[in-house]
Amino acid sequence: MTPITQEVVLAEPRGFCAGVDRAIEIVERALTKFGAPIYVRHEIVHNTYVVNDLKAKGAIFIEELSDVPAGATLVFSAHGVSQAVRREAEARGFQVFDATCPLVTKVHVEVAKLAKEGYEFIMIGHKGHPEVEGTMGQLSEGIHLVEDVVDVDRVQLRQSEKLAVVTQTTLSVDDAADILAAVRRRFPQVREPKQQDICYATQNRQDAIKVLAPQVDIVVVVGSPTSSNSNRLRELAERLGTPAYMVDDAGQLEAAWFEGRPRVGLTAGASAPEVLVEAVIARLREMGATSVRKMAGVEEHIRFPLPLGLGDKSMAELVTTRS
Structure with a gap:
């Protein structure tokens, strides 16, 4: 066989x-x-x-x-x-x-600070996502959600002299850039964050997919259906022309996906543990995989402190990445 x-x-x-x-x-x-x-x-x-x-x-x-x-x-x-x-x-x-x-907290702090200065906000994100609900819930009014470019044209502001934009941290980098460009076109004076709100991990995993997808015949993303950043990885691979599937665990793999597709790209969303990736690899070996290699990419070295009372009083370590 x-x-x-x-x-x-x-x-x-x-x-x-x-x-x-x-x-x-x-x-x-x-x-x-x-x-x-x-x-x-x-x-x-x-x-x-x-x-x-x-x-x-x-x-x-x-x-x-x-x-x-x-x-x-x-x-x-x-x-x-x-x-x-x-x-x-x-x-x-x-x-x-x-x-x-802490990267979500950074967005919350920015919203609170600028709100005191009289700013209204446009938030780029997905309606109903808990992060979006949390960020928009920092204010009782004056924050407007946009999910796509069309939504930007529908925004009705009380004033536009003081307007800032914030972003859900787990969005598609490319989609968010398109929506932000539409915000800039309509509101040229909009204030943007000093550093983009999309987190380093989301950015790095999407960048890795952009390198991985052209090298393989199919991409498998390990992640749960509710995971925004995992869904974005699958969508990005498909946008690049590579068939892609997302699985919660190895038991969801279907042999038909891999017929005529001998090179399999494998990644995992930021909330998926490595034990699930290892289980998927084991299942792919059962399906005939003879080699597993790790693509070169960014190494992440970051750690956030725990809350006081749980044994960690250190300052957050700086983000350092190297190719």
Whole structure:
């Protein structure tokens, strides 16, 4: 029988980013220090394996704070929360640990600062995504969501002299650039962040796909359906002309995908653990893959500090990357 696959090419970088590592460690340390249960508002990160693993260790995931008993320990997810959620958690007297990714927090801080100076905002993002809800929830008014170029023309501002733009951190870099260009055309005076809001990990993983996709016959992205950055990786590969599929785990691989496509590119979203990638590789070997090689790429060296009370009082390490 002719092997379905022959070579697997691993994208570099792939998988967990510093914000995801930090969020998971916050829940695990809280469980160790305070015991189960630890309540987490929303999925800590958008990955089924990670959420189920933490559930097995004693984490309880909730959406409404009314489902958390008085005196409990509560963790905010990596996506961030609105000011209304923060106020409610404080009013209910929970012990709170904030696992919001520091790169999302940076956006929140920028919104709060500029709002005090009288700015309105355009936010580029996906409606209903928890990060978008958290960022827009930093203000009670004056922040307008746009999902595409068409939305930009529909924005109705109270004033346009003081206008700033912010972005969901997990968007397609190329899509966000197109929408931002439309914002600039309509509002030439718009204030942009000093550094783009799309996070380093999202950028690096998308850059890796741009190198990987032309080298292979098919791309497999390990990630859950709710993961924005994982979905963007699959979409980007397809946009580059390479068939692409996203799987939560190795059991979702279908042999028919690989027929006549001997070179398989493999990557993982920023919330997908390497153990899932290894399981996919093992399944591809069963399908006939005879070699696995890692593509050259950016190495990420970043670590964010944990909240006080969980054993880490250090300052955040600087982002350093090298080819």
